[in-house]
Amino acid sequence: MNRLVLLLLMLVVVLSPLPLGSNREWSWTLCALLVSLITLLWVVTRSWRGGEVQRVMHPAIPLLFLAACAWVVVQAAVWAPQSWGHPLWGQAAAVLGIELPGLVSLSAEDSWTALLRLLSYALVFFLAFQLGRERSRAHAMMLWLATAGVVYALFGLVVFWSGESPEWLFRGEVLLPDLRSTFINRNHFATWQGLTLLCAIVLLYMRIAKSRTRPYA
Template identity: 25%
Template sequence: MASLERFSFYSLLLLIIWLPIPLGSNRDWAWAIAEIWIALQSILLILAYRGNLPSEPIKRYKCLLFGLAFFQVWVLFQALPLPWDMLSFFSQKSADIYQLVGAPTGFISLDSRMTLTSLFKGVAYTLFVLNAIFLVNSSQRLKQVVLAIVISGTFQAFYAAMVVLLDMTESPVFGFTEKGIATGSFVYKNHLANYLMMTLCMGLGLIVAQLHTSPSDSRFVFIKRLLEGILSRKMYIRLCLIIMVIALVMTRSRMGNTAFFAATAIGGIIALIFYKNKPRALTALVGSVIAIDTIVVGALFGLDKVKQRLVETSLGAESRDQVVIWSLDIIRDFPFTGTGMASFYTIFPMYSKADIGFYDHAHNDYVQFLVEAGIPATLLLGFVVLYAFWRAFSTIRTRHSKTMKGIALGCIMSIIGMLIHISVDFNLQPMANALTFILILFLANASAVLPAMGELVSPSAQNDTKEVAHV
């Protein structure tokens, strides 16, 4: 059964690369493919373990796994038909709305079918984490997962940049109109920018994991390390980062570029202060990413246009801030239960006070989750994210493994970037972005609990040690 387990792991790697390809998996047919993929992978995993999944690995990730699972239980409750007395107890406003239209039964959700759709996606997210817990059981596999993320980001970046540089007017596959702005296989440029921000941060972490921590005692050793670095796979990853930075700038996403810059700067400062046995080249690496990649490369490929968009940003010309302000009234009316996951586009027109166009999302994921899930459930997810951040932070402070500390630093930067970017956009709505971010939360936890290179936590993977390629 070891071969079946290995097949499941490689299926996981392929899924990571596949997710952004079909329009960011942000269409019903696209996320259905991912859901079926994850379900089949779960079945293979059960067969690989002969139905006897050990409980010890689950205990190490209980905050992430149970946090996601409890949230799905709440989403299920939102979509269940409830007696009027019970519905009035939990959400008087929902009961009033359903009774006003003469509905035979009522739900907490004001769009129960879309909430069920969201539930299926949420169950897939939870199963994905469960699969990762059993499949990513060594430091070698951990690095392979991060490498898969970087490969996926590089492919997206290269494709997006070539479409712009070749002046294509339509996307090659789906025929969407191209306007000289990088979107990759996504439909919305900010979703690509958010995805590249995460993959860039994880690529940085992968490079940090390969930096030397001991000083160069002589000029000969310094030159030798320099040549080894130039000829090593580390330079391939560095080239991937440059390609992704080019595409990120070409998206002209204001907050996408700002989030990456801020995440790199803040993460770099955290590393310089708290990193245990920090590599001597860490400062140079962070400085080069900010100076060379963001400024020099960005200037060649359109950073001035991003700056122009930032300068021209005006609250008077933007209607997104009005959406956020009016959404606060929804939170006030549905503070504990929310209106049901994926119901924003249904409920928002009731609270809109002017004709500002159609908004199916709040363009602020904090507000949208508060609207749809309610305050308690949103705080639960917030705790899951902050706990993952803390575990990654503890890893860079206390662990000796270069691999674990480097990956943890990448996770810290990714989490910081995501928390910044979702304040002005809906980047957790496409499955590609959401599942990649959940994977990063898993990696943050894994960097704290998995043993260092060469050690395995699962007996089922012992036969796999010699066959796993080192990054």
């Protein structure tokens, strides 16, 4: 069952850049939903088979993550102290002549969206952390990412050199002639490629290193 969970997780990860780098509400919401379902599947299989959950993690990591999530909630909550509210809420209320909630965040909806995305990223990390305990699965994950990096890089180069943005992907979006592959933001594409390049470097090192010198053997 771990193989199925790994396959589903890798499919979500490597396909998420395809719809404009999951830069639209429908795509990142779909990614969050799929990751949640995959995590639920993993939890059910762990409970059914009685597998051990890896707990080797510094306690500060989950505590700091929960603190960040709690701060997002406070920023978007109407029950936060009014003295913490952004001053623009008071200025807007004075100009409009109506009472407005003095939230810390200027856009509570965007804060909740950011929290949703942050939690989905955390679930991806959690699943990778658990599945990567076995060396073969960790190797498979890096291979998936390195291969995806090559595919997206080749696609980006073809589109860049052709000078035409594929209509089926960008649908009339006005974009600068930059190397962006399937991403709206070229910086996001660069970040993605940097991460996949790290995986490729690790695989190359493991390939050329002798067995007796491998630190993770």
